Amino acid sequence: METTRGAERQRTAAERRRRELLExxxxxxxxxxxxxxxxxxxxxxxxxxxxxxxxxxxxxxLYRALAKRxxxxxxxxxxxxxxxxxxxxxxxxxxxxxxxxxxxARPQVYRFLMHPSDDAAPSPEQGFDVGRxxxxxxxxxxxxLGKVIAERVDLGPDSQQMARIWGHGIVGMxxxxxxxxxxxxxxxxxxxxxxxxxxxWGRLAEAGDLPGGQGF
Amino acid sequence: METTRGAERQRTAAERRRRELLExxxxxxxxxxxxxxxxxxxxxxxxxxxxxxxxxxxxxxLYRALAKRxxxxxxxxxxxxxxxxxxxxxxxxxxxxxxxxxxxARPQVYRFLMHPSDDAAPSPEQGFDVGRxxxxxxxxxxxxLGKVIAERVDLGPDSQQMARIWGHGIVGMxxxxxxxxxxxxxxxxxxxxxxxxxxxWGRLAEAGDLPGGQGF
DNA sequence: TAAACCCGTTACTAGCGGTAACAACAGTCT
DNA sequence: AGACTGTTGTTACCGCTAGTAACGGGTTTA
Numbered sequence: 001m002e003t004t005r006g007a008e009r010q011r012t013a014a015e016r017r018r019r020e021l022l023e024x025x026x027x028x029x030x031x032x033x034x035x036x037x038x039x040x041x042x043x044x045x046x047x048x049x050x051x052x053x054x055x056x057x058x059x060x061x062l063y064r065a066l067a068k069r070x071x072x073x074x075x076x077x078x079x080x081x082x083x084x085x086x087x088x089x090x091x092x093x094x095x096x097x098x099x100x101x102x103x104x105a106r107p108q109v110y111r112f113l114m115h116p117s118d119d120a121a122p123s124p125e126q127g128f129d130v131g132r133x134x135x136x137x138x139x140x141x142x143x144x145l146g147k148v149i150a151e152r153v154d155l156g157p158d159s160q161q162m163a164r165i166w167g168h169g170i171v172g173m174x175x176x177x178x179x180x181x182x183x184x185x186x187x188x189x190x191x192x193x194x195x196x197x198x199x200x201w202g203r204l205a206e207a208g209d210l211p212g213g214q215g216f
Numbered sequence: 217m218e219t220t221r222g223a224e225r226q227r228t229a230a231e232r233r234r235r236e237l238l239e240x241x242x243x244x245x246x247x248x249x250x251x252x253x254x255x256x257x258x259x260x261x262x263x264x265x266x267x268x269x270x271x272x273x274x275x276x277x278l279y280r281a282l283a284k285r286x287x288x289x290x291x292x293x294x295x296x297x298x299x300x301x302x303x304x305x306x307x308x309x310x311x312x313x314x315x316x317x318x319x320x321a322r323p324q325v326y327r328f329l330m331h332p333s334d335d336a337a338p339s340p341e342q343g344f345d346v347g348r349x350x351x352x353x354x355x356x357x358x359x360x361l362g363k364v365i366a367e368r369v370d371l372g373p374d375s376q377q378m379a380r381i382w383g384h385g386i387v388g389m390x391x392x393x394x395x396x397x398x399x400x401x402x403x404x405x406x407x408x409x410x411x412x413x414x415x416x417w418g419r420l421a422e423a424g425d426l427p428g429g430q431g432f
Numbered sequence: 433t434a435a436a437c438c439c440g441t442t443a444c445t446a447g448c449g450g451t452a453a454c455a456a457c458a459g460t461c462t
Numbered sequence: 463a464g465a466c467t468g469t470t471g472t473t474a475c476c477g478c479t480a481g482t483a484a485c486g487g488g489t490t491t492a
Contacts, residue, residue, distance in 0.1 A: 039480095050483095051440065059481090153420070154425065169389040176388020177381055177384045187377055199381075202417055204417070230469090253449085254448085263471075267472095
């Protein structure tokens with residue numbers, strides 16, 4: 001009659017094992033970047049490859065599991081900033097700053113999340129499968145932000161559609177600017193945040209033309 | 217004394233060869249996606265691997281050469297839209313539409329440009345080298361747009377810095393929204409263009425809160 | 433005690449990017 | 463003419479990767 005108790009113990013043991021493996025993978029990715037090999041991860045965990053494959057199926061599975069952890073963590077931090085009880089502009093700036101601080105603190109993790117080095121499927125589907133390849137993190141963030149906007153901002157008719165578009169657009173803006181900024185560090189984080197918020201606040205439309213060109 | 221004439225003939229022959237190789241590579245990438253192998257490209261061109269390596273150094277070199285062609289083409293199309301003699305808003309919409317039409321017409325090419333499958337260097341530099349990895353196309357577009365904005369829009373002090381930030385931010389917005397749209401096709405291109413332009417025109421700041429939440 | 437079930441190993445495959453070594457043909461110099 | 467040089471192409475290999483088959487030993491179940 002030990003069957004249920006034994007099974008449960010084994011299940012929790014497997015889960016703990018899985019966490020250990022993920023932590024080892026985390027260390028290796030942090031050290032070697034996204035192109036960390038399965039051999040290296042297995043070695044770091046003190047075991048050999050086939051065990052990794054039994055737990056995660058293939059490299060894509062491991063990477064997906066790893067990405068989910070970080071994505072969830074970042075997402076919850078962003079949600080907190082997004083839900084703060086303050087003015088809209090202040091909240092937008094706080095969210096931008098949270099994101100930028102996160103990628104600034106752990107650039108290797110960020111890089112891994114954005115470029116999962118071509119995930120899983122060798123996909124025999126040879127059709128136009130563009131869309132799945134881009135970093136899942138950006139998609140999730142975009143969808144999430146779209147929902148928040150749709151819930152809280154009055155955009156008139158077609159607001160659902162427009163909110164989603166804006167969600168993905170704003171996330172993309174944040175990501176691209178952050179990626180560029182992280183490379184060159186041409187200014188402080190505060191200035192970057194303020195400039196992006198200014199952009200979202202319509203300063204592009206309000207600004208006047210400079211003399212010399214035909215305007216922009 | 218035939219040395220100069222002979223050398224020149226050989227040089228032009230090599231250039232023609234290079235173009236042929238690039239066209240073959242183009243066909244393979246269009247068929248197999250960005251993970252096309254050097255073997256496959258060589259086979260398509262009717263030759264074997266070492267020739268490819270003599271011409272392009274390594275896989276990154278070939279991909280860079282390939283990307284440059286498409287990037288230049290897209291960039292000149294965008295510049296044309298950006299330089300049209302019309303209102304600023306109209307020009308922004310035309311630019312967005314040009315980009316979206318391009319990625320819609322040749323999604324495989326677009327996918328290759330955005331995800332060059334980890335370019336060139338096995339980079340022994342193990343430092344935090346985030347920044348070089350992201351698709352060069354986006355960087356180039358961002359810098360280009362930043363220059364255009366700096367030249368033509370009056371942004372007050374610090375306008376250089378802010379223009380660059382905006383350039384990268386707007387390009388990222390365009391890219392992320394386009395990538396998402398290309399996958400799900402949730403609306404027409406016109407609607408997407410209009411929504412993004414609205415976002416840039418400050419509708420987020422102007423819009424009122426919806427009842428129920430604490431606003432956004 | 434015997435069956436079932438995991439955890440873990442070694443040893444392998446197929447394919448990748450990249451290279452060394454060599455063959456053959458061109459045009460050039462003496 | 464004959465030796466020299468450079469380019470074009472080959473075959474055969476290296477070291478690496480992702481992924482798998484097959485087997486051994488330990489623990490739980492019957």
